[in-house]
Amino acid sequence: MKMTGAQMMLDGLVKEGVEVTFGIQGGKVIPLFDTMPQFPQIHHVLTRHEQGAAHAAEGYARATGKVGVCIATSGPGATNLVTGIADAFLDSVPMVAITGQVNRPDIGKDAFQEVDITGITLPITKHNYLVLDTPSMPRIVREAFYLARTGRPGPVLIDVPGDVFMEETEFHYPKEFDLPSYKPTLRGHPAQINKAAKVINDARQPVILAGRGVIVSGAYAELKELAEKAQIPVITTLLGISAIPESHVLSYGWLGMHGMVHANMATDAADTIIAIGMRFDDRATAKVSAFNTRARIVHIDIDPAEIGKNIKVDVPIVGDVKTVLTQLNKVVETSQHIDWISQLDEWRRTHPSLNIRDSESVLPQYVVRQIYEATKGEATIVTGVGQHQMWAAQYYHYDHPNSLITSGGLGTMGFGLPAAIGAQVGRPEAIVWCLDGDGSFQMTIQELATIQQERLPLKIAILNNGFLGMVRQWQELFFGKRYVATPLSGPDFVKVAEAYGIPGTMAKRREDVIPAIEQALSEPGPFLIDFRIEPEENVYPMVKLGGSLVELLEGEDVKKGVVKS
Amino acid sequence: MTGNKHTLVALVEDRPGVLNRMASLCRRRGFNIESIAVGHSETPRLSRMTIVVDGTNAMIEQLRKQLDKLVVTMKVSDITSDNIVVRELALIKVKANSETRSEIIQIVDIFRADIVDVAEESVTVEVTGDEDKIDSLLSLLRGFGIKELSRTGRIAMTRGGTSLLGEDKDKTGGRRQKKAAS
Known part of the structure; x- marks a missing residue:
């Protein structure tokens, strides 16, 4: 039987059980997308940036345990995936990233939208492939998925020249494959x-x-x-x-x-x-x-x-x-x-680490705790990176397996929204909350359009303090309160959401918090809440700069004036 | 942190980009490669690399495991403390004229090296041995003036009947046995 490279790739994805892919079109992957209607088993989620595609694939993989798949074109499409691939690498997330590459005769000629993505991703993938020989496609797809999901999971990249996608050759599906040098040890000695x-x-x-x-x-x-x-x-x-x-x-x-x-x-x-x-x-x-x-x-x-x-x-x-x-x-x-x-x-x-003090203003700890109460701890929480991430990890109470999805090793701001999209796609019945900061959220804010297009019932809570808050906290504690390049004059997030067709509300006072959360939960579709939190609230406990695990700043020390800035 | 020179030998897939993967890993984990020598091994489709790097035992063990983790490596072994044969080859182009040529030839003979090319103003010496031997010859020849030097870097092999893949049996339960690929 004869098949094109694109057909072999998609046939391989179907055989690996792939139901959803995340990504963006572009010159060298048009033939791949053009072939997708022949494989209706696969649903493609069109993101608005390739970084979003990579994080969404991660969110999907982290939520389901299956391999997340993202697709981008050559050149800038491929380089935009890099942050998400690195994130998956550091947190051992199973992922297969598919990139288009310039046609084989053009490789190495600095052709339009050519980058050496296998070279670029060498240190941040478990393994990667450049497909130069079309009949090897089915084997490579099988190996890639096997490598991504077994042993210590991780990202594997497959770079495919446009003319390989289009070339029609004899198709042989490998019943077995041989990776003699890759045999993860499962049983303990x-x-x-x-x-x-x-x-x-x-x-x-x-x-x-x-x-x-x-x-x-x-x-x-x-x-x-x-x-x-x-x-x-x-x-x-x-x-x-x-x-x-x-x-x-x-x-x-x-x-x-x-x-x-x-x-x-x-x-x-x-x-x-x-x-x-x-x-x-x-x-x-x-x-x-x-x-x-x-x-x-x-x-x-x-x-x-x-x-x-x-x-x-x-x-x-x-x-x-x-x-x-x-x-x-x-x-x-x-x-x-x-x-x-x-x-x-x-x-x-x-040493109570998680006390919430009384305050008329909106305290982030209180917001997280109220989201926990309102969802009875049943939600899947996805975070960005920063102060809000720590509060989300501290003040929600995680009783259900794998209920927190967060970027740990790489600490990638902008992870939250696209990863929440992936998590919601992977867990369509779950209540998924994206807890984000105003800084982190703005790094991938365009994915609001993806939520709208996919009609995902995602709930978004922005803990908005008008700062790059974690950096501000460091400036306060260790850099003499010099707030250089941390204040953010953010947009009106409720209006932004509205522009994307997503309803939302703002919570400015403590008494707004519970009604806002209830409104979000009663909404069948997506909903955004802009929580205007106490701007200079800090995350405690905190290990002192360069300190050991027990050299800690506790919230009380600061109030007593033990900590001088 | 300073340590000792270690000799790692690796069996890797003979494919484009493999050397890059190995070298790139050494670079990003902060190891300076003193020398690296690559060539075919006894097994078709597998290349053998000898890598010389500096570091403490713990650092080198970490590097060895990281290299072994690459999908393209079959086996990486630190043979520094084993009983090993170590060789390097050097080509040395030495300035020579009618007055110095015979003295150079005498030195070369003592080292059991060879003259492989003679020109009016130079001789080219080929020498094989461990690094110390080559270093000693070089220091003697330096006085005549060295026009060009090329060294291969170290290659190494353990003495006795074992082979790099063979000695691995008990640890991995014969994982090197290939399945029939279809």
Whole structure:
């Protein structure tokens, strides 16, 4: 049978179970889009910027666990994907990015809209391909999806010259394919499992640090079983939030730069740390040389290169988190750590991290808490990056698996809105809230048009403080309150939304907050709320500049005047 | 941080862009490549690279794992502390005239090197050995004036019967066995 390159690509996507793609048209991908009507199984979401397409694919992938697919043309289309690809790379999100390339005879000639996108994305993809030989297309598509979703997931890019899309050649679908050098280890080494069990059984003051690997692997039940069996408090990373229900009796919040004080203290004081599917990122460890040097550390991760990268560990176990925890739970003994757990409770009581003070003005913490109350904790929360992201992570209560979608490793402002689009497409029945800041929101604000065109019932809450707030907070605390290039004189977001055909309202006073949220929820379609929050509100707790996990600024210190700017 | 010179050997797919992937990874993780030598291996479609880099054991182990993670690499091994044969080849074009030529030839003979080209005002020396040997020869020849120098960089192999892929069996359960691709 004969097929064009474009047909082979789309046939491959269908065979990989792809139902939706995100992206933008352009010269070199016209033949691919032109072929799409022959594959009605695939719905294409037209974004307004390729960065939006990449983040939407990420949001979709993070929400569903399936591979997110984005499409862009050559040159600027491809380079606009780069931020989203890097974001997916750092947060281990399965993604296949498809880019058009100039025709084969033109490659290397600086042709119109030519960039070397495989070269550009070399350090930020798990792997990438330039398709020079049309019959290899089906194999490459299969390999790309396999690489993206297995092992430690990540983005894979396929760059396709326009003439490859159009060329008609003999079609052979590979029943099997061979990647001899790529064989992720799934099962933990039995000897290491036994060593880890011994360390855990001997522990007196253990904590579990659960990362995104638990969510990626779907190891919720296994994590809970380990925690309950050995009575170990569970602390998550930012990306590990919702790996265990936050209302679970052994859940002690999340650690790091803006984590809970008691979580940081417990991590610092523990004699045993069981790190599961996390990579000791510097935002989680704070000053890495001061990270708990006494504890015996068990590190479970599917990526061998993460072992010993940032922190020296005592018992490494390379493998899939779910598989390894299943093995481990068989050999870990039942135990109790009553004194240690009551110590954590005491720290939590004496260092309340999440108090909301009384205020006539709109406090961001209050807004997030009210969204939680109104949605009964059932919503999928998607954030941008900045202060609002930390408040969203702190003040919503995450009881449902994988209910927070946020850009952790790359910290990409502008992630929120397009990622929320992807999440809503992936979870059409869910209530999806995009919690964004006014700075972050404006970086991908044009995707409001995508919401309108796709008729997505997305709810958008902008925590609008008229600043690039996180930077302003740093300026206040560490740069003598010199607010250089942080004040934003933003647009009227309600009018902007209206221009895109999306209803909205503004909340200026505390008493506006609940009615606005209720209005948003009663609206069957999308809705935007512009919360005019206290402009110079800070995110606390906060690890001091260059400090260890327990060198913290707590909200109270500031009020008492302990912190001088 | 300073460390020691390490010798990494890698078996990689013989495809365009593979060298770039390896070198780019070393660069972005902050490693300075002292030398890199690439050529065919005993297995068709696999190239063998010898990379010499500076670093502490922990740093090099991290680099090794990062290189091993690339989809194009079959195996990366740090053989620095193994019992190994190390060789490098150099071509050295030395200034020479009728007065100095015989002295140069004597030195070359002592080093069991070869003269591979003679011209009126130069001789070209080919020498094989470990870096120390080549460095010593170079320091002796430097006085005559070196017009041109080309060194291949180190290649290395472990002594004894094992091979890079063979020694891996217990760790990966024979993962190198190829499935029949259809």
